[in-house]
Amino acid sequence: MSDAYVGGIEAGGTKFVCAVGTGPDDVRAEARFPTTTPDETIGRALAFFREQEARFGPPAAIGIGSFGPLDPNSDSPTFGSITSTPKPHWANADVVGPIRRALGVPVGFDTDVNVAGLGEWRWGAGRGYGTILYLTIGTGVGGGVLVDGRPLHGLLHPEMGHIPLPHDWAADPYKGHCPFHGDCLEGMAAGPAIGERWGRPAVELPPEHPAWELEAHYLARALQGFICTLSPERIILGGGVMEQPQLFPLVRAKVREYLNGYVQSPAILDAIDSYIVPPGLGNRAGVLGAIAQAQMMVA
Template sequence: MALFGGIEAGGTKFVCAVGTGPDDLRAVTRFPTTTPEETIARVIEYFRSQPEPVAAIGIGSFGPTDPDPASPTYGTITSTPKPGWRNTPIRQRLLEALGVPIAFDTDVNAAALGEYVWGAAQGCDTCVYLTVGTGIGGGALVGGRLMHGLVHPEMGHIYVRRDRERDPFPGVCPYHGDCFEGLASGPALEKRWGTRAENLPPDHPAWALEAEYIAQALVSYILILSPQRLVLGGGVMHQEVLFPLIRKRVQELLNGYVKSPAILDDIDSYIVPPALGDRAGVLGAIALAQREMGAGVP
């Protein structure tokens, strides 16, 4: 059976692996995201050092990116605020160095695909994967197809309602200030409360506020895309207190408008953590490579 490579290209760290799926994931390595030159060189070294060649590689990248295969800048990280990475043609550099087919999409679209093929969104042809961590991003499949348009979904940069008395914090997004990411990402939590999210106790008021913003965003996704499942990953979502608060608030905000048993009666199975855990991104990248080669991935 052919092997495939996966690259989860995150703003904080890169994850590389080879394999064919969750039960065959080999040689996983992680390293910090530094400069493009140093980081891409480590990716090239990793794949050149593998004992078996890969048939293709998939990249799920932080963004914004150009995900259009017909574009001359396909596979480029574009207007990112990540220092040094703006306009980096990551796919092209790896293609020239490694000489195998390379599929490319956003990191969250890749994770959505991984959960759709092997994880919590199996059987759902329309689903959303949201990551809440260093940044906030969302990927979606609609009718079994990864969602693109002008560029790709930017679910972390929608605007949510902010009660300025309850939350005077102005937000951290360098583009939009108090958009969803500006208010609810890991850096926003740290700057607002003066400590990293993992240091906040379960009864801290941070979590009710965080759940409010996440629930508002999910309601928008539900009303626009009507997903059959919402999968929530990322470091901030490791806080166990969040899922019950979010589910309850989503029901309150929808107020019975969406007449679906999934929301009214079984919301614990509708808003869920990733079944693939922290491997969703790199496994999704492998699924991108398999799709590129027509290797049985739906």
């Protein structure tokens, strides 16, 4: 993979993060601003890159990791667009086109979780592993799989936050937050679901609150399925919800319990603390992954 000077965009549903550089030790400039309308937000991104071009020269490429759903197929007529998002103004918005036309460089485009996973695979907690799963639990839930540094695609891209889960309605009568599926993983375990279920934002709930035992249950059920279907060599859990330090031990214990000895791997049986881990790049995984994605385009 190239170490070229490039640009990256972490296009989140709440904020955009833009940066230029060559990697974690060479981020020459960075900017963060709210995600408003497509025209205003993409316009601010372009202004940032034009300013950096005047200082450092043109980047070799731009990588974008975006919220979705989106079209990552470069052969598709809607490549580079966000598709059926419930976020106002962004359904069917073209993200790649305006940036490619304005800057005249190659532009990569993928889900925010695939791109963050790429950053972790290259420089963070996934380094040295062939197959990793990156899952983010925050305002939404999304997942990406990297196989030898290549994000998994298919019909479109994985939508791991929208898998169905066993739901004990007597133990948890909450109907779920997802406008599409109700009680899918995102509907039950994302930050808004926690706040809606308990009547307080997740950040205000104390470590001993029963919310966290329930949250660990849903995350562990999801990981049980992902381990059995994808067999990742390392699982990285990021996002604001996972900043609760009590969650990791709860999730690890429940994953081991729910697998019930079926997956006979030392990583799970003997070393689960180093199998299910936080991001090595912290909250910079997304924008650094976008830089890594751009560098793949010019390798």
